[in-house]
Amino acid sequence: MQIVFSTEGLDARHSFKRWREALEVQKANVDLRHLDDAPFEAKVENSAIGPLLVTRMSQSALRTEVRKFGAWRQGREGMATAAFKLAGTSNSFQDGRDAVLSTGDLYILDKRPMVLTTSAGAQVLFVELPRERLESVLGSTRHYTALRIGAELGSTSLARTFFEELVRLGDRLAPEAADRMASVGVDLIVASIAERLAKDVPQPLHGTVVVQRAKTFVEANLGDPTLGPSQLAAAVGVSLRRLQELFSEHGQHISDWIWQRRLEAAAKRLIDPGVRHLPIGTLAYGCGFxxxxxxxxxxxxQYGKTPSEYRTESLLKAS
Incomplete structure (x- = not known):
């Protein structure tokens, strides 16, 4: 990872001021309060892995209130943030939820007003990921921002370990491999959120969460040609009729959604340079056809072109 900011070597009397100035460059409306008398310390490191920006941040005890986000780097406006607590404790408040977080926990933040309070020595790994990818499976981020997704969940532990290793080994990956690993990482985060939402969701959101769980199951089993509405209903523990009703409330039909996701996955694989050597039939079978x-x-x-035409056009554009 590359260091983009550090108070190391700075006069301790000016380190907090420098941190404030670094944030002001982003043109965000932020209120900062240093919470103890110890010299302020902070360090920020960045790494780009495929389309994901991963940031590791450590800092002294601090309260950060973001009232309004400023100008973001071009192309990053559609990103939300997953945060893994690597050390220390913190408190996160957004969208009416208040989470107390410890080492190993995961939480989600979006570009809306928020308050973060960290203990001395806190360290966090932030992962920017496409908001659309989260919301296509889990619904609006407003349902799970600032929700503690605990380290005790196996999926959370797996996702955290995956990203820690990905950061460590990222510079060894070819661009195509980095893109694929980034996609795997996003899927792990989605699975962690889905598992947490399923534990103790308020009743008004129960139907939404059942649909989210069903969509997560579909994503993990797209290659199973036997997957259909009946199997999906059994997997999430509701009747087929109830699952059909829940999908209808979201303006969707179960079968249509499954086939849509299979087609989207196949289209993505057709233009993936890393699997261009695979026959189209092999890709189709791998997506459940x-x-x-x-x-x-x-x-x-769906796309107005045959799979072969779609693949050929993408290769010509890339050359």
Whole structure:
């Protein structure tokens, strides 16, 4: 990771001022309060892994209130943030929720007003990830920002360990491999949030969470050609009729959504340089299509091109 800010070597009398100035460059409306009398220390390191920006931050005891986000780097406006607590404790407040967080916990933040309070020696690994990817499976981020996703969950521990290793080894990955690993990491974070939401969701949100769990299950089992509405209902523990009702409340049909996700996954693989050597039929089977002919018909109806034409055009554009 590359160091983008550090108070190391600065006169301790001016370190907090320098930190404030570094944030002011982002043109955000932020109120900062140093919470103890010890010299202020902070360090920020960045690493780009595929489309994801990963930031490791350590700092002294501090209260940070963000009233309004400023100008963001071009292309990052559609990103939310997953935060893994690596050391220390903190308190996160956003969208009416207040989470007390300890080492190993995960929480989600979005670009809306928030308050973060950290203990001395706190260290966090921030991962910017596409908001659209989160919301396509889990619904609006307002349902789970500042929600403690505990270290005791196996999925949280796995996601944290994955990103710590990804940061350590990221500079060894070819660009195509980095993109694939970033996608795997996002899926792990989505699975962690889904598991947490399923534990103790308020009743008004229960239907939403069932749909979120169903969509997470579909993402993990797209390659299973037998996956359909009945199997999905059994997997999430509700009747088929109830699951159909819940999907209808979201303006969707179960079968249509499954096929849509299969087509989107196949389209992504068709333009992935890392798997360009694989036959189209192999990619189709891997996305749950029972035959190449069936895949070709559905794909052309969706994208207006045959899979072969779609792949060829993408390769020509990339060359």
């Amino acid at each position: 029972a035959s190449q002919a069936h895949f070709a018909r559905r794909f052309k109806a």
